[in-house]
Amino acid sequence: MPKIVTAGVAVIDFVFLVDEMPRRAEKYRAREASITGGGCAANAAAAIARLGGEAALAARLGDDQVGDMIVAGLAADGVDCTMVRRFEGRRSSFSSVFVDREGERQIVNFRDQTLSMKADWLATALPDSFDAALADTRWPDGAAALMQAARDRGLPGVLDAEAPIHGAEAAFELASHLAFSAQGLRDWAGHDDLEGALVAAAEQTGAFVCVTDGAKGVRWRQGAEAGFEPSYAIEALDTLGAGDVWHGAFALSLAEGEEISRAIRFANAVAAIKCTRPDGRPGYPTLQETEDFMREAKLCN
Numbered sequence: 508m509p510k511i512v513t514a515g516v517a518v519i520d521f522v523f524l525v526d527e528m529p530r531r532a533e534k535y536r537a538r539e540a541s542i543t544g545g546g547c548a549a550n551a552a553a554a555i556a557r558l559g560g561e562a563a564l565a566a567r568l569g570d571d572q573v574g575d576m577i578v579a580g581l582a583a584d585g586v587d588c589t590m591v592r593r594f595e596g597r598r599s600s601f602s603s604v605f606v607d608r609e610g611e612r613q614i615v616n617f618r619d620q621t622l623s624m625k626a627d628w629l630a631t632a633l634p635d636s637f638d639a640a641l642a643d644t645r646w647p648d649g650a651a652a653l654m655q656a657a658r659d660r661g662l663p664g665v666l667d668a669e670a671p672i673h674g675a676e677a678a679f680e681l682a683s684h685l686a687f688s689a690q691g692l693r694d695w696a697g698h699d700d701l702e703g704a705l706v707a708a709a710e711q712t713g714a715f716v717c718v719t720d721g722a723k724g725v726r727w728r729q730g731a732e733a734g735f736e737p738s739y740a741i742e743a744l745d746t747l748g749a750g751d752v753w754h755g756a757f758a759l760s761l762a763e764g765e766e767i768s769r770a771i772r773f774a775n776a777v778a779a780i781k782c783t784r785p786d787g788r789p790g791y792p793t794l795q796e797t798e799d800f801m802r803e804a805k806l807c808n
Contacts, residue, residue, distance in 0.1 A: 513562065515650065547645060551641055705717075715728075740804070
């Protein structure tokens with residue numbers, strides 16, 4: 508069973524399903540609601556565990572009730588939380604999430620700016636052995652420390668290159684695999700030419716680079732090689748966390764030694780299934796569900 512270490516943000520999401528996004532200063536009534544764990548690295552870890560991998564999360568939390576909820580939820584999902592550090596007198600992060608009938612989302616997040624960003628403790632807290640690393644840009648110091656550890660061990664080090672990229676330059680230069688969202692790539696490049704930005708990122712870093720763009724699929728480059736993997740044709744109900752589970756599935760595939768195209772197709776399938784389910788982490792697919800989906804589902808044209 509491959510072991511993946513993830514580092515980054517862990518939150519609680521208060522999710523409200525609404526007919527349309529709130530635009531006025533008045534009361535709105537949700538047609539459904541839930542409380543679920545969230546955060547890029549935490550969601551990725553939960554997805555890895557659901558897919559049969561061994562997931563360990565490094566994160567920073569306050570010593571508050573929200574932090575208790577975050578850890579309890581992750582532990583129930585099978586994630587090793589021994590590297591989650593709690594800080595006395597600090598508050599954990601939480602978000603209000605609105606999801607409309609098209610499955611699109613709007614997020615308002617609170618983050619305690621006094622929570623220490625330092626990661627000098629992480630190197631000694633890492634397990635003796637693991638098979639791949641995944642970090643998000645929300646904790647730049649932690650991402651850099653984990654990407655350095657992966658590089659030192661000769662392991663895949665995947666950076667979830669979501670905006671804002673700037674501030675996480677050290678991790679950016681250390682990662683072996685840079686997986687951008689379309690927004691993240693635009694943020695890094697400062698323009699909308701995603702193909703040109705992907706070429707520039709590959710040339711600048713020498714790393715594998717790709718950009719996920721929802722229904723438009725995934726484009727990638729590695730050295731002189733380039734490729735494209737289409738997304739799956741689905742009716743999306745909820746896109747919340749889709750990028751996070753994509754990164755988790757991708758890192759798991761790399762840890763298993765899969766070639767790039769197969770790893771991307773697998774990650775695309777995991778994210779697609781998640782988008783068809785409106786119930787957060789309980790909707791993350793198992794390995795068997797994903798394999799069945801890949802055999803039966805159609806690709807976008």
